[in-house]
Amino acid sequence: MNILQNSRQHVLSQIQQACEISGRGVESVELLAVSKTHPSEVLRDMYACGQRAFGENYLQEALQKIEALQDLEIEWHFIGHVQRNKTKHLAEKFAWVHGVDRLIIAERLSAQRLIMQPPLNLCLQVNIDAQDSKDGCQPSEVAELVKSISQLPNIKLRGLMVIPAPNNTQAFKAAKVLFDQVKELHVHPENWDTLSMGMSGDMVDAIAAGSTMVRVGTALFGARDYSQH
Numbered sequence: 311m312n313i314l315q316n317s318r319q320h321v322l323s324q325i326q327q328a329c330e331i332s333g334r335g336v337e338s339v340e341l342l343a344v345s346k347t348h349p350s351e352v353l354r355d356m357y358a359c360g361q362r363a364f365g366e367n368y369l370q371e372a373l374q375k376i377e378a379l380q381d382l383e384i385e386w387h388f389i390g391h392v393q394r395n396k397t398k399h400l401a402e403k404f405a406w407v408h409g410v411d412r413l414i415i416a417e418r419l420s421a422q423r424l425i426m427q428p429p430l431n432l433c434l435q436v437n438i439d440a441q442d443s444k445d446g447c448q449p450s451e452v453a454e455l456v457k458s459i460s461q462l463p464n465i466k467l468r469g470l471m472v473i474p475a476p477n478n479t480q481a482f483k484a485a486k487v488l489f490d491q492v493k494e495l496h497v498h499p500e501n502w503d504t505l506s507m508g509m510s511g512d513m514v515d516a517i518a519a520g521s522t523m524v525r526v527g528t529a530l531f532g533a534r535d536y537s538q539h
């Protein structure tokens with residue numbers, strides 16, 4: 311077994327164990343492979359291990375990889391900060407965008423999604439533990455945003471995304487409470503099924519709190535080299 315196969319199996323078994331401890335089915339948690347800074351050949355190798363969903367943070371880098379890997383059936387997720395003037399590429403090239411925290415961004419993504427494409431899957435990013443440096447809307451804004459964004463035509467609003475400070479288990483629990491509370495405000499509540507939380511260091515706690523999608527980079531690909539950024 312190669313290194314990527316090994317690390318992926320290890321992460322999948324951690325997910326499985328966390329699900330068992332919480333009495334959840336293993337299919338209730340999806341693994342998103344966070345591949346920022348890693349070259350497209352590495353993604354191709356990870357794909358060969360069975361991975362289909364990949365998450366990227368930097369638009370230019372992501373667009374190059376999407377181009378280089380267009381022969382593969384990858385589901386591309388954008389998990390970085392969304393800038394207002396960059397929405398067109400996101401709307402056209404990605405299946406999911408996790409970092410939406412304002413109505414104007416969602417409106418632009420809806421308007422720029424191409425007619426022949428399926429609706430763009432969105433998660434609303436919430437600054438769940440009041441960090442100054444973080445993107446994300448305030449918890450108090452979530453209800454209004456869910457009402458508005460879930461009405462947009464070319465958007466499928468799937469749930470919430472949070473990035474709490476390390477070891478803030480309480481923040482995961484707060485995100486789950488908020489996630490459950492606002493479901494009824496959604497115009498199509500059946501689409502509200504995704505709680506995107508948990509990374510390499512805290513995915514087990516995130517799953518225990520109710521995460522349905524863990525975003526894992528380092529534990530799959532090893533340490534990142536940011537010298538190109």
Ligand SMILES: *Cc1c(COP(=O)(O)O)cnc(C)c1O
Nearest residue numbers: 344389509510511525526527528
């Ligand atoms: C980089 C990144 C991750 C992955 O972090 P690891 O600690 O390497 O697993 C997850 N989510 C977001 C939003 C990221 O930017």
